[in-house]
Amino acid sequence: MQWEINLLNNIGKIHNPFLDKIMQAMSFLGSGGLIFILMGTFFLMRKEDRKLGLTIAFSLLLCGIIGNGILKPLIARTRPYIAYNIPIIVKPPTGYSFPSGHTYSAFAAAIAVYKYKKNFGIFLFLFAILMGFSRMYLFVHYPTDILAGAVLGIVIGNLSYNIIDKVIKVED
Numbered sequence: 619m620q621w622e623i624n625l626l627n628n629i630g631k632i633h634n635p636f637l638d639k640i641m642q643a644m645s646f647l648g649s650g651g652l653i654f655i656l657m658g659t660f661f662l663m664r665k666e667d668r669k670l671g672l673t674i675a676f677s678l679l680l681c682g683i684i685g686n687g688i689l690k691p692l693i694a695r696t697r698p699y700i701a702y703n704i705p706i707i708v709k710p711p712t713g714y715s716f717p718s719g720h721t722y723s724a725f726a727a728a729i730a731v732y733k734y735k736k737n738f739g740i741f742l743f744l745f746a747i748l749m750g751f752s753r754m755y756l757f758v759h760y761p762t763d764i765l766a767g768a769v770l771g772i773v774i775g776n777l778s779y780n781i782i783d784k785v786i787k788v789e790d
Contacts (some may be wrong), residue, residue, distance in 0.1 A: 622760045624712070626698055629754050638707055644752035645708050648720035651678050654727040670734040672786055677726035678770075679776040685722050685770060690714040699757045704731070710757050718759045721767030722774065726747040729775025733783075 647653040654674060662671030695716035699706045710741075724746035732739025750768060753759040759767075 623721045641752040641755045651655040651723045680774045718763045718767035722749040723773025724773035726775040733779045
């Protein structure tokens with residue numbers, strides 16, 4: 619859609635060395651869900667936060683299955699930097715564009731954390747928004763990839779919380 623490439627081009631106008639470094643760091647942290655896997659592992663190791671750790675882990679598992687395993691290959695959307703032959707400042711991501719894996723992982727983790735630790739969850743929502751923005755800034759995702767990733771992450775985060783909270787009993 620033309621509005622999407624127009625928005626990406628407008629975001630491209632704010633590129634500068636400082637923002638480039640921040641957005642590259644965001645991309646690195648979200649690669650393979652690295653930061654969220656570490657976060658889930660941290661909470662799993664703390665007895666009082668095991669349900670939270672399980673919820674994050676289950677969310678990431680569902681994100682991988684539904685997002686990477688089903689939606690990306692089914693929709694098979696070419697990334698914008700490929701479609702428009704734009705040089706990018708990060709290692710070129712492999713796979714398809716829709717939905718954004720960085721974004722759905724970030725929003726799923728934010729929902730999981732929010733359910734157990736509201737203040738930290740709010741911080742993670744801001745982090746998730748920045749994560750999604752970084753993917754457009756880096757020209758590796760379209761705006762609708764980000765929107766779909768956010769919606770998918772929110773749905774999966776809530777579903778995971780409901781399942782873990784109701785099914786898993788964690789001893790005190």
